[in-house]
Amino acid sequence: MSINSSVAGNGTQSNSSTTILLGRILLAVIFLLSGFGKLTAISGTAAYFGGLGLPLPTVTAVVVGLIELLGGVAILVGFQTRIAAWVLAIFTIATGLVAHTGWADQMQMIQFLKNLAITGGFILLASSGAGAYSIDAKRG
Numbered sequence: 001m002s003i004n005s006s007v008a009g010n011g012t013q014s015n016s017s018t019t020i021l022l023g024r025i026l027l028a029v030i031f032l033l034s035g036f037g038k039l040t041a042i043s044g045t046a047a048y049f050g051g052l053g054l055p056l057p058t059v060t061a062v063v064v065g066l067i068e069l070l071g072g073v074a075i076l077v078g079f080q081t082r083i084a085a086w087v088l089a090i091f092t093i094a095t096g097l098v099a100h101t102g103w104a105d106q107m108q109m110i111q112f113l114k115n116l117a118i119t120g121g122f123i124l125l126a127s128s129g130a131g132a133y134s135i136d137a138k139r140g
Contacts, residue, residue, distance in 0.1 A: 020131030021078075027121050028076035031088065035069030052099060067091055075125070078134020082126045089122035 038045045042061050049064075050057035067087070074084035096115030102108040130136040 014132070017131035017133050020125070020128060021133045023121065023125065024075050024078060024081075024130065024134075027088075027118065027125065028072040030118070031068040031072030032076065035065045035067070035072055038065035039069060054098070078130030078136050081130035081134060081136050085122040085126035089119045089126065092119045092122065 038061055042058060042065075045061035045065065046057040049060050054060045068091075071084050071088045071091070074080055075088065092115050096112045096119075100108050100112040100115060103112065
């Protein structure tokens with residue numbers, strides 16, 4: 001029995017699902033915008049990735065853009081949420097370790113810490129599931 005099903009009847013399940021939905025929306029926004037931005041500016045993204053020393057920068061730009069965009073959509077609509085949350089949690093940590101380790105620069109430290117916080121949100125989402133307002137709940 002999940003926490004949500006054990007409290008049905010006192011309104012907490014609905015409140016919990018509403019807050020999970022809000023959390024999903026807020027987590028998804030950054031990935032939707034970032035993924036769309038990368039995919040609509042492949043050459044600029046590839047140049048940036050090349051500057052970071054990433055292999056096959058154009059291919060990497062497309063793959064990263066698709067992970068962000070499709071992962072963001074999955075989180076937003078609550079489709080395969082636990083899997084998408086784990087994928088994006090790992091992706092977000094990896095991104096921080098690849099692109100934001102110049103910690104002598106306070107902005108890079110802030111970016112890295114932002115990635116840690118987002119990863120924490122995804123781990124919570126992977127643990128809680130998508131809530132009642134999701135495709136997962138409708139399929140389930």
